[in-house]
Amino acid sequence: MILFFGIPSERPLALAIERAERQNVPHAVLNQREIDFWDLSLTLGRTGPTGLLWLNEREWPLSGFTGVYARPIDPMTLPENRSRRSAPRDPHARSRTAFVSELFNDWLDIAPGRIVNRPSAMLSNASKPFQAQMIVGEGFLTPPTLITNDPQRVRDFHGEHGRIIYKSCSSIRSIVQEWNPDDPHIDRIRQLPTQFQAFVPGVNVRVHVVGGTVIPTEIASSATDYRYSRRQGSDIEMRNTRLPADIEEKCRRLTILLGLTFSGIDLKRTPEGEWYCFEVNPSPGYSYFEEQTGQEIANTLVRHLAGGTT
Amino acid sequence: MQAGAAHGSAARYLVLAHPADQTASAVASALRQRHGASAVEWRSPEELVCAAQWDHRVSAAGVKTEIRMGDGSFLAGNAPSVVFNRTGFVDPPQFISAATADRDYARMEMFALLLSWLANPGCPVINRPAPNALAGSAYRPPMWHRLAQIAGLTTVSLVATSSTRRFPVDRTAARRADISYTVAPDTDGQPRPNDFAWFSEPVGAERASILTVGGRVPEEAPAALAEPCRRLAQLADTDILRIDVVASADSPSGWAFTGADSCPEVTEPRSILRIVDLLETVATNFFIAGAP
Numbered sequence: 001m002i003l004f005f006g007i008p009s010e011r012p013l014a015l016a017i018e019r020a021e022r023q024n025v026p027h028a029v030l031n032q033r034e035i036d037f038w039d040l041s042l043t044l045g046r047t048g049p050t051g052l053l054w055l056n057e058r059e060w061p062l063s064g065f066t067g068v069y070a071r072p073i074d075p076m077t078l079p080e081n082r083s084r085r086s087a088p089r090d091p092h093a094r095s096r097t098a099f100v101s102e103l104f105n106d107w108l109d110i111a112p113g114r115i116v117n118r119p120s121a122m123l124s125n126a127s128k129p130f131q132a133q134m135i136v137g138e139g140f141l142t143p144p145t146l147i148t149n150d151p152q153r154v155r156d157f158h159g160e161h162g163r164i165i166y167k168s169c170s171s172i173r174s175i176v177q178e179w180n181p182d183d184p185h186i187d188r189i190r191q192l193p194t195q196f197q198a199f200v201p202g203v204n205v206r207v208h209v210v211g212g213t214v215i216p217t218e219i220a221s222s223a224t225d226y227r228y229s230r231r232q233g234s235d236i237e238m239r240n241t242r243l244p245a246d247i248e249e250k251c252r253r254l255t256i257l258l259g260l261t262f263s264g265i266d267l268k269r270t271p272e273g274e275w276y277c278f279e280v281n282p283s284p285g286y287s288y289f290e291e292q293t294g295q296e297i298a299n300t301l302v303r304h305l306a307g308g309t310t
Numbered sequence: 311m312q313a314g315a316a317h318g319s320a321a322r323y324l325v326l327a328h329p330a331d332q333t334a335s336a337v338a339s340a341l342r343q344r345h346g347a348s349a350v351e352w353r354s355p356e357e358l359v360c361a362a363q364w365d366h367r368v369s370a371a372g373v374k375t376e377i378r379m380g381d382g383s384f385l386a387g388n389a390p391s392v393v394f395n396r397t398g399f400v401d402p403p404q405f406i407s408a409a410t411a412d413r414d415y416a417r418m419e420m421f422a423l424l425l426s427w428l429a430n431p432g433c434p435v436i437n438r439p440a441p442n443a444l445a446g447s448a449y450r451p452p453m454w455h456r457l458a459q460i461a462g463l464t465t466v467s468l469v470a471t472s473s474t475r476r477f478p479v480d481r482t483a484a485r486r487a488d489i490s491y492t493v494a495p496d497t498d499g500q501p502r503p504n505d506f507a508w509f510s511e512p513v514g515a516e517r518a519s520i521l522t523v524g525g526r527v528p529e530e531a532p533a534a535l536a537e538p539c540r541r542l543a544q545l546a547d548t549d550i551l552r553i554d555v556v557a558s559a560d561s562p563s564g565w566a567f568t569g570a571d572s573c574p575e576v577t578e579p580r581s582i583l584r585i586v587d588l589l590e591t592v593a594t595n596f597f598i599a600g601a602p
Contacts, residue, residue: 041477044455044468054476098492099506100472106452120453123441126418129368129426130441136370144369147423153365169426170418191404192416193364193423 002027002305006071011287019298067114067305075101121259122282138254140277149193151186163199176225202270209255209263211304214248217289238292321391321593325352333576340586355400373430391593393435397444434592436549446572447546451489461541464561467511475504483509516557524588534563548572
């Protein structure tokens with residue numbers, strides 16, 4: 001039995017649920033927005049975790065869920081937890097939401113079975129330069145990176161590499177932008193060290209690793225950040241591709257090293273044939289790629305969650 | 311920071327801790343007595359966050375960092391031999407009065423930078439940082455319990471319920487407000503008819519703590535706990551770990567695990583000296599080797 005958790009209309013989750021229905025895989029959907037109406041108990045006894053979930057007017061033993069795909073959002077950002085006009089959310093209900101969310105995450109971290117992904121394993125993404133050190137450890141190239149609060153060091157770094165970009169170094173999403181030496185605001189970095197990277201020319205390849213399966217997608221776009229191609233006035237085209245065997249194996253190993261079973265790895269193949277790895281996303285929005293290419297990422301994910309070999 | 315040739319004539323100890331940290335204070339004091347004041351540099355996380363110059367580089371060639379402090383000096387002369395790391399929560403002072411979103415962004419960015427730097431500052435770090443806490447692995451209690459079981463420790467049973475009406479707990483169970491970040495708002499001190507909380511089995515009053523330091527447990531620790539405690543510290547990837555146990559008739563060792571802390575408050579002089587000895591050994595080995 002697979003448990004899907006999150007906002008069921010959110011595309012990656014919706015696609016996986018749809019595929020489970022098509023494959024006739026037994027599953028249950030835990031809608032995060034209905035958190036007021038489900039209950040959870042967790043017992044940490046001498047032999048391991050057990051528990052019960054009250055969902056859809058029935059009791060489900062947690063041990064019955066042998067695969068879980070979780071894509072929750074911050075519970076405090078749920079519409080149900082926001083103030084309505086002048087009426088604030090009942091503090092008890094807010095606290096209960098936080099408690100249940102924390103408890104569910106606790107269970108995900110220690111539950112046996114196929115958990116995509118365990119919350120504690122997703123934390124390496126909280127620091128991109130930290131994760132980059134693990135990426136390098138697996139034998140990938142990673143772009144020369146500088147985090148500094150000194151404008152002169154940025155100018156020197158630009159002089160050294162010709163083209164450089166800047167982006168957040170935490171898990172907070174930012175749009176990757178090319179840095180221009182004429183930038184009049186560069187002194188602002190004195191307030192907070194900022195991450196700059198050498199621009200790596202080449203073709204973007206997004207790799208989804210699901211269990212043992214590697215699904216690469218080539219992205220043709222002239223935008224600095226292909227996720228925002230259209231906003232940056234550029235077209236985007238995605239297609240199925242193949243990876244060299246050693247790169248494919250590195251992607252598998254990197255996913256395992258980070259404690260993940262489903263990852264979205266951002267690679268770039270340079271004109272010289274070198275492969276750079278930028279980051280590993282532990283909660284990939286894979287549907288964007290599947291819907292453009294027809295690749296069977298969701299089907300593979302569901303097979304993995306159902307206990308099959310992928 | 312570069313090891314080896316960049317080193318001076320003696321090992322240098324870098325202590326990263328809040329100024330009010332009594333454990334760090336005792337350790338720094340002992341190190342100064344043994345090695346002289348100039349061998350020990352204490353910096354708070356806030357000083358680091360406000361450093362005049364950060365230059366942290368990561369590439370396929372490795373990691374290299376230079377941190378210049380407000381007084382113009384390089385942090386630990388750019389060549390510490392060991393870092394005693396008790397870096398807690400970091401809130402960049404320059405963003406204290408900023409909008410919430412900007413302040414949160416600054417906190418997360420600084421956490422990301424400090425984690426990356428502490429993961430590889432060019433010398434050993436005790437405790438090594440983890441993505442869940444800068445001062446070393448800090449798990450939620452359920453995860454600590456699971457790791458303790460894997461390590462071979464008997465654990466005190468815990469139960470959590472989101473509804474004491476739907477999933478009632480044993481009436482003898484003790485409420486544990488310390489386990490969750492969230493507790494139900496108080497209602498005039500009266501128990502709610504339907505509550506959410508963590509509970510544990512009733513435990514006795516006899517408690518003990520075992521401080522593992524560099525893979526060693528103190529000689530006076532119960533013998534049956536020594537190996538499981540060492541294993542737990544290893545599983546948590548921590549050099550310093552306090553493991554809390556309570557007397558239990560149901561446990562083969564006579565003790566049951568209740569919790570662990572990788573950044574413990576240590577006051578007992580012998581325990582302080584065990585930490586100092588570990589730092590000295592690690593620093594000396596690193597200094598003699600001259601390279602990471």
